[in-house]
Amino acid sequence: MDNKQQQVAVPKRETIEDKYKWDLTNFFTDDGAWEAQYDEVKQLLPKIDTYIGSLNHSIDSLVEFLTMREKIMIGTGQLYTYSKMKWDENTKGLKYRGLFDRAQHLSTEVETKFSFVEPEILEHFEQIESFISQSNELKKYQRYFDKIxxxxxxxxxxxxxxxxxxxxxxxxxxxxxxxxxSDSDIEFPIVKDENGNERKLSHGRFIQFLESYDQRVRKDAFQAMYTTYSKYINTFATIINAHLKTDVFTARVRKYDNSLQAALKPNEIPVEVYTNLISTINESLPVLHKYLSLRKQQLKLDELHMYDLYVPMVPNVQFSISYEQACEYMEQAFRPLGNEYISIIQKAFQERWIDVYENEGKTSGAYSWGTHNTPPYILLNYQENINSVFTLAHELGHSLHSYYSKQEQPFATSEYVIFVAEVASTVNETLLFHYLFQKTEDKKLKAYLVNHYLEGFRTTIFRQTLFAEFEKVIHEALEQGDALTSEDLSEIYYKINQSFYGAVVIVDKDIALEWARIPHFYYNFYVYQYATGYSAATALARKILQDGDEAVKKYLEFLSSGSSKDPIELLKVAGIDMTSAEPIKAAIKEFDMYTDILANLLKDIENEL
Ligand SMILES: [Zn+2]
Structure with missing residues (x-):
């Protein structure tokens, strides 16, 4: 945020017109209705205990139990989601924070009450399986039982x-x-910005510094970041080892072959999906190098450093896009998905699913969220810039995925799983890119858009796969028995960076420490899904634009499928096989093609000057 933006006061929520605020009356007409539902759920809880030990007694009692469970879960979900969304409107407010606290406690209570269900189903599995095969009402729980x-x-x-x-x-x-x-104890030093103003480095500002057109600023921020991390590097290494040991422990006691399988199998993802991604991307690195060479040439740098990867290649392009204009873009950009899709988008605008602008106390960022019987709402902090337009497209992707799935699926299979979660959002962003690219005449704007598009591939497909490879290597190292020192970790990390970037970029020594500040390395095999989701979405958008109706039909079927099949099968519905390398190769091809397009645009711009 620059000084000018800081000076403009953020408006109070009351001053924002209703049409720019979401209408949450689909949840509860007023807070009294929230209280009534809270009491209703509370009263149902003691009933749960009466079913313990009875799930295998008869089809009827099992149906009765699962129906009650669904009712409690939907009710609790509504209490939880509504109070959180109201709190997000103004995080300084105490009232909805109070409601949210109570909803959270209630959720935990509900979860604990139902914790007997899975063990009991397992105990009488054959009996219950035969119930399912005999009862139509139990059919919708087939997936749930299959997973168990x-x-x-x-x-x-x-x-x-x-x-x-x-x-x-x-x-x-x-x-x-x-x-x-990483978030509170570490103290970051001061970095001087382009104008010589002293600004304290922070996680949030790091990327802003790296986007600076002044290489001195980028370099200073980069060095300041890693000098800071180097002071604690042994502590970070100890933390990572502790995390890796919990993964290895879980894998061993639960009898998985290794921690990678332990992370993927519960989500029904074959290990080949992970290893395929890494090998395919490694084979495709020359395409990344071509893009990076263009970047180096365009930035007129003798040496391209690790801190030169984020600065836009086309400087001084200003897009100012009002929210109304953005909504119009959506209606145009998603035309390829057909009239029905567009009509749902219009419904989202007209029926106030979207909370558009920033207000005092409103939570930051953007999300799409709702429950089984409410619309899939969207929270934005819309600024009149190109990123906000892409964010709107992204969140609408999530919302329409939810909308279709909730429409077509029973509650039991209406929620989609993480592996496919970013597909619909990325398809929308890709369609928006293609639409804006087609309609934009100005070459500089066009080049800016293509650069933005290509950066999506670089940071999602390439960078996240680099992360995924690192995670795999360090888990394997620990499984072979050795604790990893900070030097080991840095050496492994540097080596992978060297193979990804070394052909074009000066792989600065300090990048070896980057592992220490990436939060995902302290969780468990998560980031590969960004790369696979992005690849699937790119391949899908291609199909939609090239094959038209036939591809759209399959895609909408995928959106309507919720979690009714395992994630790999779901994507096959849309014509994408993630167990093969094809979707990743298709994404790489797209990246390669648009790198050439960008090179030509930049050449034209240069010649016109
Ligand atoms: Zn998303």
Whole structure:
């Protein structure tokens, strides 16, 4: 945020016109209705205990139980989501914070009450499986039972499960220690900006410094960041080792082959999806190098350093886009998805699913969220710039995915899983890019858009795969028995960076320490899904634009499928096979093609000057 923006006061929520605020009356007409529902759920809770030990008694009692469970879960979800969304409107307000606290407690209570269900189903699995095959009403729970079945061999005895669940709070330790150290204890130094003003470095400002057109600023920020991390590097290494040990422990006690399989199998993702991604991207690195060479040439640098990767290649392009204009773009950009899709988008605008502008106390960022019987709402902090327009497209992707799935699926299979979660949002961003690219005449704007598009590939497909490779290597190292020192970690990390960037970029020594500040390395095999989701979405958008109706039909079927199949099968519905390298190769091809387009645009601009 620059000084000018800081001077403009953020408006109070009351001063914003209603049409720019979401209408949450679909949840509750007023807070009294919230209280009534809270009481209703509370009263149902004691009933849960009466079903313990009875799930295998008869089809009818099982149906009755699952129906009640659904009612409680939907009710609790509504209480939780509504109070959080109201609190997000103004995080300084105490009233909805209070409601949210109560909803959170209620959710935990509900979860604990239902914790007997899975062990009991497992105990009487054959009996319950035969109930499902005999009853139409139980059919919608087939996926739920299948997942338990597939997981069966990794579930331990009651006593062991109880110990693991008692201990699971300890497993959060490394992640929590990391975030306290990295977010609050670490003190960052001052960096001088382009105008010589002293500004304190922070996680949020780091990327702003790296986007500076002044290489001195980028270099100073880069060095300041890693000099700071180097002071604590042994502590970070100890934290990562503790995290890796919990992963290895979980994998061993649950009888998985290794920690990668332990992370992927519960989500029904074959390990080949992960290894395919890494090998395909490694084979495609010359395409990344071509893009980086263009970047080096365009920035007129003798040496391209690790701190030169984020600055836009086309400087001084100003887009100012009002929210109304952005909404019009959406209606145009998503035309390829057909009339029905557009009509739902219009409904989102007209029926006030979207909370558009920033106001005093409003939570930052953007999300799409709702419950089974409310619209999929969107929170934005809309600024009149190109990023906000892409964010709107992104969140509308999530919302329409939710909308279609909730429309077509019973509650049991209406929520989509993480592996496919970023597909619809990225498809929308890609369609928006193609639309804006087509309609923009100005070559500089066009080049700016293409650069923005290509950066999406670089930071999502290439960078996240680099992360995924690092995670795989360090887990394997620990599984072979050795604790990793900070030097080991830095050496492994540097080597992977060298192979990704070394052909074009000066891989500065300090980048070896970057592992220490990446939060995802303290969780578990998560980031690969950004790369796979992005690849799937790119391949899908291509199909939609090239094949038209046939591809659209399949895509909408995918959006309507929720979690009714495993994630790999779901994407096959849309014509994408993530167990093959094809979607990743298709994404790389797109990246390569637009790198050439950018090179030509930049040449034309240069010649016109
Ligand atoms: Zn998203």
């Amino acid at each position: 079945k597939n997981h069966r061999q990794h579930i331990l005895s009651d006593k062991e499960e109880a110990i693991i669940s008692e201990a699971s709070a300890l497993f959060q330790g490394p992640e929590n220690i990391f975030s306290v150290l």
